[in-house]
Amino acid sequence: MRAGQATTAVIGGGLHGLACALALVQRGQDVVLFERSWIGRRASSATAAGVRTLWRDPAEISLSLEALERWYRMDALVGDDCGFRAGGQIKVAESHAEMEALAARFAQMRELGFHHEELIDARELRRLAPMISEHCVGGLIARRDGAADPHRTIAAFRRAVEGHGAVIREGIAVMALEPAVGGWRVVTDAGSWTVRHVVNAAGAWGAQVCRMVGEVIQFGYKASMVFVTERVEQAFRPVFSTVGRSLSFKQSSQGTLVVGGGIQGGGDLEKGLTQVDFRALAKGAAAAQELFPAIRNVQIVRAWTGLEGKTPDLLPVIGPSARASGVFHIFGFSGHGFELVPLVGEIVADCITYGRSRYDIGSFDVARLLT
Amino acid sequence: MLRPDLLIVGAGPAGMSAAIVAARAGLKVVVVDEQPTPGGQIWRGIEANAGTSRGRALGEQYCSGLATVRTFRECGAVYWPSTRVWQVESTLGTYVTGPGGTRVVAPRLVLIATGAQERPAPFRGWTLPGVMTVGAAQILLKNPGSVPSEPVWIAGCGPLALLYAHQLIRMGGVVAGFLDTRPSTPLRETLQLAGRAALRSSRELAKGASWYAELYCRAGRYVPDVVDLQALGTDQLEGVRYRTAAGRVEEIRTSLLLVHEGVLPELHTVRSLGCEIQWDAGQAAYRPVLNEWGECSHPDILIAGDAAGIGGAVAAVHRGRLSALRILQRLGKVAAEPEMTEENCRAALAHALVLRPFLDRVFRPREQVFAPDDDTIVCRCEELRARDLCAALSGSVGSNQLKAFTRAGMGPCQGRQCGLTVAALIAAAEGRHMSEVQPFRVRPPLKPLRLCDLAGLADESRSS
Numbered sequence: 081m082r083a084g085q086a087t088t089a090v091i092g093g094g095l096h097g098l099a100c101a102l103a104l105v106q107r108g109q110d111v112v113l114f115e116r117s118w119i120g121r122r123a124s125s126a127t128a129a130g131v132r133t134l135w136r137d138p139a140e141i142s143l144s145l146e147a148l149e150r151w152y153r154m155d156a157l158v159g160d161d162c163g164f165r166a167g168g169q170i171k172v173a174e175s176h177a178e179m180e181a182l183a184a185r186f187a188q189m190r191e192l193g194f195h196h197e198e199l200i201d202a203r204e205l206r207r208l209a210p211m212i213s214e215h216c217v218g219g220l221i222a223r224r225d226g227a228a229d230p231h232r233t234i235a236a237f238r239r240a241v242e243g244h245g246a247v248i249r250e251g252i253a254v255m256a257l258e259p260a261v262g263g264w265r266v267v268t269d270a271g272s273w274t275v276r277h278v279v280n281a282a283g284a285w286g287a288q289v290c291r292m293v294g295e296v297i298q299f300g301y302k303a304s305m306v307f308v309t310e311r312v313e314q315a316f317r318p319v320f321s322t323v324g325r326s327l328s329f330k331q332s333s334q335g336t337l338v339v340g341g342g343i344q345g346g347g348d349l350e351k352g353l354t355q356v357d358f359r360a361l362a363k364g365a366a367a368a369q370e371l372f373p374a375i376r377n378v379q380i381v382r383a384w385t386g387l388e389g390k391t392p393d394l395l396p397v398i399g400p401s402a403r404a405s406g407v408f409h410i411f412g413f414s415g416h417g418f419e420l421v422p423l424v425g426e427i428v429a430d431c432i433t434y435g436r437s438r439y440d441i442g443s444f445d446v447a448r449l450l451t
Numbered sequence: 452m453l454r455p456d457l458l459i460v461g462a463g464p465a466g467m468s469a470a471i472v473a474a475r476a477g478l479k480v481v482v483v484d485e486q487p488t489p490g491g492q493i494w495r496g497i498e499a500n501a502g503t504s505r506g507r508a509l510g511e512q513y514c515s516g517l518a519t520v521r522t523f524r525e526c527g528a529v530y531w532p533s534t535r536v537w538q539v540e541s542t543l544g545t546y547v548t549g550p551g552g553t554r555v556v557a558p559r560l561v562l563i564a565t566g567a568q569e570r571p572a573p574f575r576g577w578t579l580p581g582v583m584t585v586g587a588a589q590i591l592l593k594n595p596g597s598v599p600s601e602p603v604w605i606a607g608c609g610p611l612a613l614l615y616a617h618q619l620i621r622m623g624g625v626v627a628g629f630l631d632t633r634p635s636t637p638l639r640e641t642l643q644l645a646g647r648a649a650l651r652s653s654r655e656l657a658k659g660a661s662w663y664a665e666l667y668c669r670a671g672r673y674v675p676d677v678v679d680l681q682a683l684g685t686d687q688l689e690g691v692r693y694r695t696a697a698g699r700v701e702e703i704r705t706s707l708l709l710v711h712e713g714v715l716p717e718l719h720t721v722r723s724l725g726c727e728i729q730w731d732a733g734q735a736a737y738r739p740v741l742n743e744w745g746e747c748s749h750p751d752i753l754i755a756g757d758a759a760g761i762g763g764a765v766a767a768v769h770r771g772r773l774s775a776l777r778i779l780q781r782l783g784k785v786a787a788e789p790e791m792t793e794e795n796c797r798a799a800l801a802h803a804l805v806l807r808p809f810l811d812r813v814f815r816p817r818e819q820v821f822a823p824d825d826d827t828i829v830c831r832c833e834e835l836r837a838r839d840l841c842a843a844l845s846g847s848v849g850s851n852q853l854k855a856f857t858r859a860g861m862g863p864c865q866g867r868q869c870g871l872t873v874a875a876l877i878a879a880a881e882g883r884h885m886s887e888v889q890p891f892r893v894r895p896p897l898k899p900l901r902l903c904d905l906a907g908l909a910d911e912s913r914s915s
């Protein structure tokens with residue numbers, strides 16, 4: 081394969097790499113994107129694809145609210161609505177103590193000046209989810225939230241990126257980054273490219289790319305599991321999570337039930353292998369069944385585990401490298417980066433193209449993780 | 452948690468034979484099978500049917516299974532009927548659900564003896580009610596013993612289609628017609644292979660020839676050289692249109708069509724473990740890469756019977772025994788029966804496989820099986836046509852990517868119905884050989900699992 085030149089190399093063909101590549105070509109840059117496997121192979125297709133502003137860390141609420149607005153305009157951005165359905169996201173309280181925790185969160189949001197979360201009582205909860213178990217006492221809802229179709233999202237971003245002339249190279253892994261005149265030499269297992277800027281969108285492997293430029297950070301990974309059932313009659317639209325357990329539960333537009341919530345399976349970053357741990361996943365099934373007793377006989381047809389980077393504070397890494405000029409990071413979304421896809425790439429593309437972004441990304445600085 | 456020496460998946464000829472050798476030698480053996488009684492596909496329901504007129508009608512080879520099933524029942528292996536294995540971890544943690552609920556077994560070694568599945572062979576209209584496979588129809592013959600009340604049309608290629616017709620006729624059923632989709636084999640090649648086989652296995656050959664002769668005489672019609680089929684009807688099968696190699700197109704009326712295009716190794720479990728597989732051009736199927744003992748690329752998993760490559764029931768028995776002998780060797784035991792030696796098993800296996808090259812050649816599936824036309828539904832679960840899949844096949848995408856693009860293979864059959872066709876479409880579109888195309892990655896559970904059966908495992912972990 082021929083090596084070549086571009087102004088920017090993006091490492092990682094997940095949704096964040098794609099979104100950044102798209103923003104860069106829209107700003108007039110030549111972009112080459114390298115993906116070790118195939119586009120979307122990792123977290124971006126494993127994702128439960130919740131579009132959630134609810135219950136986020138206060139540090140990322142502003143970004144997530146801005147990203148949410150873009151989900152409503154997805155068609156204009158990538159030519160497809162990506163299957164986004166705004167049925168709301170609800171955090172369910174299963175006891176009065178849990179309801180108090182929701183009330184405290186609600187008060188905190190008001191204090192910070194955020195109004196996207198709203199307390200609902202048992203009646204409203206049952207109106208939104210008639211099948212929900214009797215014992216649930218209320219919830220906290222973000223009504224404009226929802227969920228999308230990850231495969232459609234990947235396909236739409238891919239089409240948009242290629243349509244704007246960026247080059248996507250699948251099956252190519254970046255092995256090293258070497259300083260070169262005016263930028264970086266990107267050494268891959270299929271030749272070298274010389275570029276001015278590098279975007280590290282390597283997901284769970286983000287810290288490996290950091291190490292290529294001498295940046296050693298505190299970083300771990302998650303191996304989150306999801307299972308999906310056969311199709312059942314459309315019964316509800318919101319996405320449910322609970323205060324007390326690891327659960328996220330929704331019905332897709334195809335009618336399948338999708339259960340996740342960050343329950344951990346097995347993964348091996350070096351080999352890129354994952355394993356489903358059904359003993360752990362059983363807790364998710366039990367929780368889903370306790371919340372929605374009617375689903376107990378529905379058949380599970382597929383389960384999987386996806387790998388994603390995890391930072392100690394569970395906030396992503398967004399912005400310039402602390403050590404290497406011309407290198408920019410977008411990784412470490414710690415299990416909730418899908419919602420941020422339509423915004424973050426643009427922020428980094430602005431940093432690269434214009435030297436700054438109009439969003440405050442101070443909390444996401446890689447410097448906080450340096451060892 | 453139960454920790455047997457050996458867990459065997461499948462209580463057909465291979466699984467039972469292996470269990471007998473292993474258990475008699477003193478190993479702790481657990482055998483799991485989703486059927487309510489032992490016997491696998493070929494000897495399904497044998498205990499109930501043996502000695503009855505139905506049993507006799509099903510034939511000598513069918514009845515011969517009773518001895519093995521009885522020995523198996525008494526061999527000391529723990530047998531869990533009506534139990535499904537739905538996950539085998541690479542550390543061999545094995546998840547099963549049966550009448551007693553869901554549990555996890557942690558064996559030292561696993562023998563996969565899951566047999567064969569019928570080759571999915573899509574054609575226009577194959578999803579209409581009234582079209583079913585010969586294999587499914589044969590299960591009905593063996594189980595409640597129901598003989599179709601109306602005359603049936605059979606379309607297919609392979610020994611099972613002939614055997615079914617033979618059994619049906621003996622049970623008083625009527626074959627309205629047989630559309631033989633077997634491509635004609637060059638005469639010289641056939642004779643050569645048959646000659647070689649005849650020296651060692653003339654009885655089997657004669658049996659096959661007599662089935663054919665019976666079809667000629669007893670079927671309402673016999674149509675050779677059928678290359679293309681179309682099931683007609685809107686909500687229910689009303690007729691079949693077929694085309695012969697000579698280009699003749701005809702239509703018949705029927706509300707029941709049984710189809711069959713041969714069988715494939717059932718590799719779902721094997722592939723979920725990432726065990727190496729290869730394309731077997733002779734059988735036009737993927738098969739696991741195995742050594743002479745049935746050991747695969749996973750150090751603690753062995754594969755026997757048709758899951759190891761189609762060989763039939765007798766070969767399955769001997770492959771099962773050979774794998775069991777290897778397992779005994781590895782766990783420091785010896786077979787209880789003095790005649791159970793590697794040498795004897797290998798000789799018997801070789802004899803059982805004499806006819807195989809002939810059968811593989813003569814019943815090689817027609818090309819159309821791998822190249823459905825645009826309008827044919829390939830993925831039944833998601834109702835995707837060949838056209839939808841081909842449209843997504845731009846650039847170089849593998850099966851897994853195509854699955855992500857189109858949802859093919861994401862439904863309840865978990866890709867068992869469309870996996871091979873999808874691989875064939877990719878190979879054709881990219882001008883590559885099947886050996887260079889990977890079928891869908893298999894995701895657990897290996898069998899659909901009720902949510903409450905998974906949830907039950909949470910209680911188990913809490914209590915243990």
Ligand SMILES: Cc1cc2nc3c(=O)[nH]c(=O)nc-3n(C[C@H](O)[C@H](O)[C@H](O)COP(=O)(O)OP(=O)(O)OC[C@H]3O[C@@H](n4cnc5c(N)ncnc54)[C@H](O)[C@@H]3O)c2cc1C
Nearest residue numbers: 092094096116122123124127128130254283386417418419
């Ligand atoms: C099971 C699961 C459920 C989730 N549910 C939700 C949810 O409901 N809502 C939500 O907002 N978020 C969710 N997430 C998180 C969300 O999916 C991720 O935050 C997001 O997809 C991350 O995208 P990415 O592009 O950063 O990473 P990825 O999609 O993982 O992309 C990184 C890519 O980089 C490639 N790569 C790595 N190293 C190299 C190299 N050296 N050379 C070339 N290529 C390389 C990898 O192969 C990979 O394809 C979930 C994640 C998982 C795993």
